[in-house]
Amino acid sequence: MSAIDFWLGRHRDTAARLPGADLPWLVRLREDAIDRFADEGWPTTRRENWRHTSLAFMGQQALAAEASDKPEAVLARLRERYRTASRGQAGTHEGVASVVGAGSTANAAASAPQDLDHWLVFVDGKFAPALSAIGGLPGGARIGSLADALKQSPETVEAAFGSALDGEAPQALNAALVTDGAWIRLGRGIAIEHPIHLVFIGATVADQHLRNLVVAEAGAQATIVEHYPAGAAGSTLTTAVTRVLAAQDSHVTHLKLQQEAPEAIHLATIEAEQARGAVFASHSLSFGARLARNDIRTRLAGEGAEALLNGLYHADGRRHVDHHTRIDHARPQGTSREFYRGLLDGSARGVFTGRILVAQDAQRTDAMQRCDNLLLSRLAEADARPELEIYADDVKCAHGATIGQLDEDALFYLRSRGVDAVHARQLLTYAFAAEVLERIAHAPLRALGRAALLERLPEGARLEELL
Amino acid sequence: MLKINNLHAAIDGKDILKGLDLEVADGEVHAIMGPNGSGKSTLAQVLAGRETFTVTDGSVDWDGTDLLALPAEERARAGLFLAFQYPVEIPGVSNAYFLKAAVNAVRRHRGLPEYDAMDFLARVKAEMKAVGMKEEFLYRSVNEGFSGGEKKRNEVLQMALLEPRLAVLDETDSGLDIDALKIVAEGVNRLRSPERSMIVITHYQRLLDYIVPDKVHVLSQGRIVRSGGRELALELEEHGYGWIDAAQSGKAGGASAGARP
Numbered sequence: 001m002s003a004i005d006f007w008l009g010r011h012r013d014t015a016a017r018l019p020g021a022d023l024p025w026l027v028r029l030r031e032d033a034i035d036r037f038a039d040e041g042w043p044t045t046r047r048e049n050w051r052h053t054s055l056a057f058m059g060q061q062a063l064a065a066e067a068s069d070k071p072e073a074v075l076a077r078l079r080e081r082y083r084t085a086s087r088g089q090a091g092t093h094e095g096v097a098s099v100v101g102a103g104s105t106a107n108a109a110a111s112a113p114q115d116l117d118h119w120l121v122f123v124d125g126k127f128a129p130a131l132s133a134i135g136g137l138p139g140g141a142r143i144g145s146l147a148d149a150l151k152q153s154p155e156t157v158e159a160a161f162g163s164a165l166d167g168e169a170p171q172a173l174n175a176a177l178v179t180d181g182a183w184i185r186l187g188r189g190i191a192i193e194h195p196i197h198l199v200f201i202g203a204t205v206a207d208q209h210l211r212n213l214v215v216a217e218a219g220a221q222a223t224i225v226e227h228y229p230a231g232a233a234g235s236t237l238t239t240a241v242t243r244v245l246a247a248q249d250s251h252v253t254h255l256k257l258q259q260e261a262p263e264a265i266h267l268a269t270i271e272a273e274q275a276r277g278a279v280f281a282s283h284s285l286s287f288g289a290r291l292a293r294n295d296i297r298t299r300l301a302g303e304g305a306e307a308l309l310n311g312l313y314h315a316d317g318r319r320h321v322d323h324h325t326r327i328d329h330a331r332p333q334g335t336s337r338e339f340y341r342g343l344l345d346g347s348a349r350g351v352f353t354g355r356i357l358v359a360q361d362a363q364r365t366d367a368m369q370r371c372d373n374l375l376l377s378r379l380a381e382a383d384a385r386p387e388l389e390i391y392a393d394d395v396k397c398a399h400g401a402t403i404g405q406l407d408e409d410a411l412f413y414l415r416s417r418g419v420d421a422v423h424a425r426q427l428l429t430y431a432f433a434a435e436v437l438e439r440i441a442h443a444p445l446r447a448l449g450r451a452a453l454l455e456r457l458p459e460g461a462r463l464e465e466l467l
Numbered sequence: 468m469l470k471i472n473n474l475h476a477a478i479d480g481k482d483i484l485k486g487l488d489l490e491v492a493d494g495e496v497h498a499i500m501g502p503n504g505s506g507k508s509t510l511a512q513v514l515a516g517r518e519t520f521t522v523t524d525g526s527v528d529w530d531g532t533d534l535l536a537l538p539a540e541e542r543a544r545a546g547l548f549l550a551f552q553y554p555v556e557i558p559g560v561s562n563a564y565f566l567k568a569a570v571n572a573v574r575r576h577r578g579l580p581e582y583d584a585m586d587f588l589a590r591v592k593a594e595m596k597a598v599g600m601k602e603e604f605l606y607r608s609v610n611e612g613f614s615g616g617e618k619k620r621n622e623v624l625q626m627a628l629l630e631p632r633l634a635v636l637d638e639t640d641s642g643l644d645i646d647a648l649k650i651v652a653e654g655v656n657r658l659r660s661p662e663r664s665m666i667v668i669t670h671y672q673r674l675l676d677y678i679v680p681d682k683v684h685v686l687s688q689g690r691i692v693r694s695g696g697r698e699l700a701l702e703l704e705e706h707g708y709g710w711i712d713a714a715q716s717g718k719a720g721g722a723s724a725g726a727r728p
């Protein structure tokens with residue numbers, strides 16, 4: 001059972017064995033967090049930020065991990081997919097627009113991209129060094145597990161960890177129970193050229209609680225990918241919190257690929273704090289899980305910061321996916337761009353909330369938000385809600401949301417050229433979604449996103465043939 | 468041979484085609500002219516298989532096949548091609564992908580091997596050159612942001628690649644400058660052959676200087692009200708449609724009485 005008492009018991013029983021159990025600040029933070037969780041409980045639709053997503057069912061939900069492939073196999077599959085997808089990505093014409101000829105780029109990168117990338121793998125909530133391949137790093141960069149960092153440099157971790165009061169109740173539960181996650185610290189001006197992959201595989205445990213901390217000092221640059229591949233089947237719970245502290249003029253790109261098993265519950269937060277001139281991009285690809293909730297927040301705390309929140313979700317059956325975003329423009333001349341697209345099939349439900357706050361001091365803010373949903377069946381549902389709160393007067397702020405079906409004219413046009421109706425629908429669906437992927441700058445990662453999307457679409461393999 | 472007999476089609480309960488008869492023999496090019504709103508595009512769309520129009524009566528026989536019984540994609544694979552009056556934009560689908568999907572769907576149906584990427588590219592580039600399209604149009608989304616004339620060239624490009632047995636061109640000349648008009652007409656003339664028929668819908672007899680039709684028809688209020696040779700187009704150019712409408716309403720009683728029970 002996943003009732004509140006269960007989690008209180010879990011905290012009581014495990015707190016002494018969790019990483020940082022010897023650190024008074026962390027012990028205290030965990031206690032405050034579990035108290036807060038006990039107090040608030042699982043959010044229901046009565047709570048302002050949960051109007052369309054209730055976790056009330058969690059009170060009765062039994063969590064259990066069922067048979068799973070070996071983590072080695074899950075990882076191997078993921079890396080193979082990445083390798084295949086990114087083959088031939090060196091072509092001149094990029095993106096969907098490249099189609100013909102993409103396959104004929106003979107001299108694609110001699111070494112496969114993932115051999116140069118940095119891989120941190122976590123199994124059942126714990127760092128798995130044997131499966132990881134951190135690779136070479138410039139001096140001044142540190143990539144490792146949070147548990148190790150708590151031993152080696154607890155003060156720096158403390159500054160980045162966050163508090164028991166951050167976010168919503170599930171985030172507090174995460175703080176109380178977190179077992180591990182990634183610790184990434186990039187010194188001044190350090191640029192990590194190849195992506196840092198964080199792979200979280202749930203193999204035998206019913207719940208995992210992960211926290212990733214990214215500290216980018218002035219001018220540092222990195223691309224970080226969080227993978228949640230399907231591990232154990234069954235009603236499992238993942239809570240994940242990723243915090244990004246982006247100092248002046250740093251560039252942090254975050255990509256999340258959520259492909260959890262069909263009965264999984266996935267509750268995640270991604271929160272960034274951007275200093276002056278810092279550029280933060282978040283790409284959230286949410287394809288799996290029975291219920292997935294992503295709280296994505298960034299605070300443009302310094303002048304001239306830039307944020308991109310980009311996302312794509314697909315749900316079918318009775319699955320539910322919720323993106324709850326918030327952009328805080330706290331200082332002048334910030335730019336934010338927000339683009340979300342949803343594909344909803346079966347009787348699935350997609351929820352998007354886009355909160356944009358422009359403080360009085362944040363003059364010359366330029367904010368733009370869009371959320372477009374495609375309903376692929378009669379019973380699918382979408383909610384897209386912008387929430388703008390603007391206190392500055394010199395501001396450009398545009399938003400728009402659509403919920404619609406495939407364009408009948410385009411369908412007929414394709415069919416009139418001999419393309420059968422099923423293929424035409426898939427093609428248009430894919431094209432609609434793929435526009436989101438075009439914003440992923442790193443070509444192999446974009447290709448990986450495309451492959452993950454095609455896997456979700458019936459007849460995806462047939463589309464792929466032509467791509 | 469295409470035989471359209473007493474074709475009636477409606478949309479939202481409104482009758483648009485009201486007993487249209489037309490026969491086009493193999494190898495012939497027929498021009499259809501007629502006032503705005505008379506039903507020319509409706510005819511073209513009904514032939515192509517657009518389901519938004521309901522065929523309420525009549526038949527279309529194409530070499531012994533009941534054309535109206537086939538879904539749009541099967542008509543296309545059997546060799547019917549419609550050049551749209553308003554080609555559709557498809558964001559996110561590259562023209563190259565679109566063309567390749569179309570060509571291979573049709574080739575598969577005809578029992579021909581599908582093109583691989585290289586062969587297809589060579590073929591498509593050659594055809595693009597012929598219709599004066601730059602290669603960059605391959606990598607742009609289908610018709611998205613294309614100018615009116617560029618869209619029309621893209622239609623002719625598709626026609627050339629799909630090698631139809633029956634092509635219906637719906638105002639492919641509209642919005643073209645004089646050079647483009649010649650290119651498009653050349654594209655059409657290149658495809659002319661004894662086994663290929665064409666229906667060319669146009670408002671301008673100018674096009675017929677370049678594509679010389681075997682017959683010219685006037686469509687008015689959902690019916691073919693007059694047929695003739697090339698000279699009919701010249702007459703229309705000079706006098707407009709008024710005289711036909713007038714002549715038509717004069718004998719309308721007898722004609723429609725014969726057509727309906």
Ligand SMILES: Nc1ncnc2c1ncn2[C@@H]1O[C@H](COP(=O)(O)OP(=O)(O)OP(=O)(O)O)[C@@H](O)[C@H]1O
Binds near residue numbers: 479506508510
């Ligand atoms: N989707 C539709 N809904 C309602 N009416 C329609 C629809 N499509 C066509 N019509 C009507 O059918 C009639 C015939 O239209 P059609 O497009 O076939 O004319 P046309 O002869 O091609 O005209 P033009 O020369 O302007 O292209 C018009 O009155 C038009 O308004």
Ligand SMILES: [Mg+2]
Binds near residue numbers: 507508509552637638
């Ligand atoms: Mg028309």
